[in-house]
Amino acid sequence: MISTLAAVATSVATALALASSAASTQSATASTATVFSASECPESVRSIATCHSTRDSHGAWVWVAVPKQWNKMLIVHAHGGPSLNVPEVEEAIEDMQRFDVFVRQGYAWVSSTYRRGGYGVRMAAADVDHSRELFLQSFGKPSRTVLHGQSYGGNVAAKVAELYALDAEGAPNYHGVMLTSGVLAGGTRAYGFRADLRAVYQYYCRNLPASGEPTYPMWQGLPADSKLTRPEIQRRVEACTGVALAPAKRSSEQKRRLRNILSVTGIAEKQLVSHMSWSTLTFRDLVHERLDGLNPFDNSNKTYTGSDDDAALNAGVERFTADPRAVAKLAYDADLSGLIVLPTVTMHALHDPTIPFAFEADYARVVSAAGRSNLLVQTATDEHGHSKLAETQYMALLTSLNEWIDAGHRPTPDDIAANCRRLESTVPGGCRFVPSPR
Template sequence: MKRGVLRLALSLALIGSGALITSSGRAAVPGECFEGPVLSGARTLYCIPAEGWNGEVVAYAHGYVPPMAPLDYHGLVMADGTVLPDLVQSLGYAFATTSYRRNGLAVLEGVEDVRNLIDAFPSAFDRAYVTGPSEGGLVTAILAEDELGTQRFDGALSLCGPIGSFRRQLNFWGDFRVLFDSFFPGVLPPSPISIPPTVLAQWETTYAPSIAALLSARPLATAQLISTSKAPIDIADPATAVNTTLGLLWYNVFATNDGIAQLGGNPFDNQSRFYHGSFNDIALNKKVQRFSASPIALANVAHYETSGTPTIPLVTMHTLGDEIIPSWHQSLYQVKLLSHGEFGTIQIPIPRYGHCNFTTAEVLVAFNLMVLQATGEALAQVPAAYDVASTRSEIERAAAEFAARDVEP
């Protein structure tokens, strides 16, 4: 993803530290959020500033939610406690979000529900933008590629989403589970592609604590699991191997049955995969469970793939140590962009461990770059509590270092 990162470094340098974002206490005043109509089964939420609305709207697409959870508005509080609707309104924008019409694998439904969300916005507006993390990052990217002629959105910010290859993402999760079963046999029920209801019901109380204890008790097996799966950890903190393992197994447990139901069959295929990085790769590959993907499922997976042809300004951001949706999605998406001669998309690498592990200031810098591409103007005001000038400098430095060591995909 060198060209996308170089474009980021150049964009930041050309903008200059003073013009990127001006921090100020003179923020707009957030208004009360209110529920809109239920659209195709999806709940809607709208928030319009009580004072200082700039006439523009930010639509938010949330990340993955387990199928059994109630329909609700998710991801509205950031990791540092920032309330997202309040933050967006303090910048002068209205905020809109949807529950989606269903939980689980809801990318295609989410695309339609976000379109419906903005179509039903209760006031006239000048511009609209779309953003979202994780599953919502894929929803955002697909919307950015499908805006030609629809004129719903003027810019998109995709965060930590599986935008490079949805099929490879599914295989990454499946590979991790079969490797876990090889190094820790008998811990989880035998099939990675059919999860018993008891495992879902007892995951938090029984399985997750037992697995965490086992990983700590068997460090050599844990090290081989991480090495063979290529799952990211923080090398400065070996304990993150436990977090990575539990996080990836969580998706296997809570997403597998629903994903198979939505795709019409099993999409995971490792028949020709040779796993390497263990103490004995030959023995590992002889004993690891093998599965073949359903042709119907693979045909349906194609509907979840990006094309690499955004029709509106698009910015993507990913932590380099994302253990759930790896940062290689950025490189794969860059290949798609370059294959279509698309050089305008900016990609931001954040050198940190953790899925969607961004600071609020980093999100603000990325959002500003997206707005700048869409309008030619930077954000006018940002609450002074966010040190965006220092964050901008750190992002520029990290982007330059990454571009210097990265190779063309």
């Protein structure tokens, strides 16, 4: 809070004014302090924890779970998305339920819904760190604070780690970082494959927009004033590709379109509708609400391969060139510098159908270029999931991170896999760590 002072004529008056301002500031802070309300915990932790919620000064919902046998360590969670809906506390509860293994193992938990729906990595990062501050104010300072980011929240948490890892005096706000299934390529690199999907899909399907509807460039996702809903987008995708039908019930033309779209883009069949939703509705938010209507995507020199007629596809697909102003703005918001200062571990399924495993290599390159590779350990699993991997693996990741923080010894992926095997008897779920491809 910034205090304003009346005109000061003498040093005595200055001292009096400063004292008065400080008292007013303290009083205002006390009167506006965020108060948590007791909330019912989800059933999975109801008997072992107390739960609390509040809405912070920015409008974000903050959810807290504190084990009755708290080990005095805290997980600060950055959730995936971004959701395009108005934030609701249920979103934060759902995130805790997905990762309730941490609470069941004695860790306190705090997460934020972020203050609004839609894209915004820096905004979300500020809200995540604010949730940490609110926890400290109401529940005390933990002995250790670990930052966890999942999916889009991996980008958010990586940004938190660059902006808020240390306080103004250089003391740690966090002690370590876990990034799981993360969007770690940064904003300007992470969404190009969905822009490609948008263009390739329209080449084959011609129904977003459909004949007779106003045209618009594919990089927009949708026009700013579009009333198209996710169910309608799904209906159109299914009509074109038959993706909701059993293969035997698809027409020959549906089979051809679907085969070409999936082969060219690398999108998994089960995820096609979801990726089309993100490349329409989320792109509309990103372009029109966050980038002043400018285009951050570029396929002007892209050669598409894998179809039954690559020459025709490359000749007929819509082309677009990125606007440097949009790229710069998106880079400022969501790209990563690699300037990490905390031990950081990542986990990503090789066959993640939502966020490509290749993003891990992008992050490794950025961190290496910043000279911080000694602070990063990355692991791979042979799973096909994204939103939730085997529970034992999360605890193995966290256990290895804690050992790194305690002893200063950087673990290898093999060390993390060994921890996983040791934990299996007490934290069921399985261990599917494999060597990362080079």
